[in-house]
Structures are given as structure tokens and as C-alpha cells.
Amino acid sequence: MLLPRWQETHARFRDRPALFDGDDVVSFDDLARALEGIPVATAPVIASGSALDIALATLRGWRDHQPVLPLEKPGAIELDSASIPEGIAHLKLTPGSDGQPRTVRFTADQIAADADRLVAAMGLRPEVPNLATISLSHSYGYSSIILPMLLHGIPLQNVEVPFPAVVVEAWRKHARVVVPAVPSMWRAWQRSGILADAPIELAISAGAPLPLELEETVWNEHGLKLHNFYGASECGGISWDASEKPRTHAGDLGEPLPGVSVETDDESRFVIRSNAVALGYDRLRSGETLGDGEFLTPDCGHFENGRLTLDSRAGGHINVAGRKVGAGRIESILRETGGLTRVRVFGVPSHDPDRVDEVAALIPVGTQVSATRTAAATQLAGWEMPRHWIPAENEAWWSLSRQDLRQRFTG
The missing domain is CATH 3.40.50.12780 (ANL, N-terminal domain)
Incomplete structure (x- = not known):
């Protein structure tokens, strides 16, 4: 046809x-x-x-x-x-x-x-x-x-x-x-x-x-x-x-x-x-x-x-300037680099309303992310890479849902 x-x-x-x-x-x-x-x-x-x-x-x-x-x-x-x-x-x-x-x-x-x-x-x-x-x-x-x-x-x-x-x-x-x-x-x-x-x-x-x-x-x-x-x-x-x-x-x-x-x-x-x-x-x-x-x-x-x-909008993706980002996929790629023992990826509202969201990553305290960023760049587009790397200062943060993490770190 x-x-x-x-x-x-x-x-x-x-x-x-x-x-x-x-x-x-x-x-x-x-x-x-x-x-x-x-x-x-x-x-x-x-x-x-x-x-x-x-x-x-x-x-x-x-x-x-x-x-x-x-x-x-x-x-x-x-x-x-x-x-x-x-x-x-x-x-x-x-x-x-x-x-x-x-x-x-x-x-x-x-x-x-x-x-x-x-x-x-x-x-x-x-x-x-x-x-x-x-x-x-x-x-x-x-x-x-x-x-x-x-x-x-x-x-x-x-x-x-x-x-x-x-x-x-x-x-x-x-x-x-x-x-x-x-x-x-x-x-x-x-x-x-x-x-x-x-x-x-x-x-x-x-x-x-x-x-x-x-x-x-x-x-x-x-x-x-x-x-x-x-x-x-x-x-x-x-x-x-x-x-x-x-x-x-x-x-x-x-x-x-x-x-x-x-x-x-x-x-x-x-x-x-x-x-x-x-x-x-x-x-x-x-x-x-x-x-x-x-x-x-x-x-x-x-x-x-x-x-x-x-x-209202729902769903498990992050909207970065009209591009849909899968949080789970980014987590998998970041883990595969070997530079992170734990990671949670979620979206936070951007200060630029036209951008909608930005990608954030919850990581262990003391983690150096430069090597992880370099390794992940071979599989992630620039707009998929986390803009915010947030040290998990509270162990309870790891048990929060992505929506709860979004609310916790909004603003």
C-alpha cells in the first residue's frame, strides 16, 4: 500500500x-x-x-x-x-x-x-x-x-x-x-x-x-x-x-x-x-x-x-522542549558506565517554561560524575543527559517515587 x-x-x-x-x-x-x-x-x-x-x-x-x-x-x-x-x-x-x-x-x-x-x-x-x-x-x-x-x-x-x-x-x-x-x-x-x-x-x-x-x-x-x-x-x-x-x-x-x-x-x-x-x-x-x-x-x-x-499531563516520560525522555532508559545507561553504584533519574520543571522539564539524577554522596558523563555521552543525546546531579543526602530519598522526587526538588 x-x-x-x-x-x-x-x-x-x-x-x-x-x-x-x-x-x-x-x-x-x-x-x-x-x-x-x-x-x-x-x-x-x-x-x-x-x-x-x-x-x-x-x-x-x-x-x-x-x-x-x-x-x-x-x-x-x-x-x-x-x-x-x-x-x-x-x-x-x-x-x-x-x-x-x-x-x-x-x-x-x-x-x-x-x-x-x-x-x-x-x-x-x-x-x-x-x-x-x-x-x-x-x-x-x-x-x-x-x-x-x-x-x-x-x-x-x-x-x-x-x-x-x-x-x-x-x-x-x-x-x-x-x-x-x-x-x-x-x-x-x-x-x-x-x-x-x-x-x-x-x-x-x-x-x-x-x-x-x-x-x-x-x-x-x-x-x-x-x-x-x-x-x-x-x-x-x-x-x-x-x-x-x-x-x-x-x-x-x-x-x-x-x-x-x-x-x-x-x-x-x-x-x-x-x-x-x-x-x-x-x-x-x-x-x-x-x-x-x-x-x-x-x-x-x-x-x-x-x-x-x-x-493535566501524566505518563512516565520527561518532556524536554518537546522531546520525550525515558527516565528508566537513562538510568540503565548511567549504571552501565560503571561510575555509579545507584542512580534515580526524574524530571524537574525548567525555569524556562518553553523547555518544560530538565533531567535530574539522584546519585550517591561523593560521586564524581565527569567520567560517567563522558562514558554516557556515547549513548545519550545532549538533551537526554542530566542537567542536575543531586547527592542523596538522605537515605530515604532512594525510596521516593519519581513524582515525589520531582516535588521534593522543584524550585
Whole structure:
């Protein structure tokens, strides 16, 4: 199903740009020709690296009937090919609170349904490229940028780093652009002044709560509306704020996307139903619901005037500027360095609201962390590394839950 969709895209947009990267322009036909020279895959395909690398790895998986797993850092998980059921076309990696990351499993129809829904709801079109400032290996970037390119012919403009000067140079190449980003990026761009007269047709913010103050400031200074977008790895897009004026409530998640049904259970948790809900996890934990078109989120909220309102967020991950960090996985990596006899990893609120959380590590008193940091850096991305190393001055701290540690060391 995915390969024929790509072949339709290729036939329709053959000579048109698929990917802009600096002064290089890669056409859809260039992608097809490059794919011909790639060996046949006999195991799940890891999609990582540059935008071009991820696009070609994706096409390789589709061509060779292998699941595609986008990863920001290769080696984050070892896949057992034999354990993946037939019919799985796509995998997403989610943080593991128990130290073991999990994969979410999708059929071809499910992963395509998410991209199709976003393209239709947001009015994305081939004449206006997506600016690729976010990670293309994460669910948000993959479904918003990579899949629309391969399934709908919507080109992407690569951005090496989301620094203001680099972003300006990228969007100057186009009359109009669509910009999916996270709040911390919008904050940095607003402070730098580059949003004045920016050629942005649609500004999207997801991955972390969008502060009302930031949304209002961007609107008042530049007349640019930031559209709050809410989704989850397990089901793709859930809702978005399509209105043309700033919201008045920070918890306003907008209206459910077409084809997405949202209800609340007895604990006010969102129950999502759509054709983009994943087939399931590789390991289901007690109390979880995922499969048969239904996903029970850890987030709680309610409906207000037909719009979804977030009351509280839950879950075992740490949100660092829109990137989900698994505390258990970081603990495992830190222990494997041999430099720590004990460690507990948890999140604490950042003083920068756009960053949301920062990673903290409880460690034994007297521990020297420099060698541990160096050893762990081979497996942890910079944003996963603890910013706070807290000596356990009280033995009772080790028995606290992550939530209790968060409360204990907040402020």
C-alpha cells in the first residue's frame, strides 16, 4: 500500500523538487533513482541521519516489505526481527519508564492515515514546502514532514540547526513555507526578531504545551497565529487549533481532527479512536489500552464548547522542549558506565517554561560524575543527559517515587 502510494507521488511530481538542502535540490525522480542503487533490506530498516537518509531508508523499507523504525540515535534499541508480526510496516520508539524502550507497531494503512489526516486538515499543498526544523525521526516530524513528502508530494526544506540566522536563510529560498516547530523554537525566533515579515503560511506548535503569553506576543508583534497541535506517538494527530486568533485558555487543544473520536473515561483520561491508532506495543503494561482502533492516553481533560481542554499531563516520560525522555532508559545507561553504584533519574520543571522539564539524577554522596558523563555521552543525546546531579543526602530519598522526587526538588 505504501510503495504504490510512493509510486503515484513519483509519477505525478517526477521532476519537481522533493528536498531542498542548502544549494542542493533533490527531485522526486532523484529519490527514485537513488533508491534503485540501495541493496535489498532483509531486516527492519533503521531510518536515521539526514532528511535524505531518512527518506531513502523509508522507501527502502516500503520497497522490501520491511518495517521502518526512525531513530534519532542509531543503537537506541536492538530489534528482534522474529518477534515482529507479519503486516507491520512502521515502528515508533517510545520511552520506557522501566529502563526498556518499547516500540509501537503500525500497519501501512495506520501510518498513512495519520499523514493523510494532517495534510487534509491543515491544508498542506505541494506548492508550499515544509520547513524541517524539528527532528524528522520523531513521530511529530516524521508524520508532519517525511510522510507528506513521500505520500503527497509536499517538499521539505532542510534546516541543519534551528538557529535564527540558519532558519532565515532557509525560508528566504521560498515565497511561502509551513513551519512545524516546538514552543522553545518559536520563543527563540520571537526573541531574535526574525518573525517580522517571515514568509510563513502556517505556523504549527506541538511537542510541549504552547504558553498563552508566547502565542499572544507573536500575534501582537507580527500578526502570526501559532496553531497549537496535540497528538501522541500511539495514534498520531488528535486535535489542533485551527482558529485564526490566539487562544484564551492554555489548556485549549482545539477541535479533534476529522475522523478522530475523543471521549473521556471515568478518570477523565482521553480515549482516542481513529484509523491511525497503532496495532499495539511490543510489550503491553497493566492498565494500558492500545489496539483495535483505540488508545487510552495518560492525559486528563474535558470538552468545552466542542474543543478539547487539557487539565493535566501524566505518563512516565520527561518532556524536554518537546522531546520525550525515558527516565528508566537513562538510568540503565548511567549504571552501565560503571561510575555509579545507584542512580534515580526524574524530571524537574525548567525555569524556562518553553523547555518544560530538565533531567535530574539522584546519585550517591561523593560521586564524581565527569567520567560517567563522558562514558554516557556515547549513548545519550545532549538533551537526554542530566542537567542536575543531586547527592542523596538522605537515605530515604532512594525510596521516593519519581513524582515525589520531582516535588521534593522543584524550585
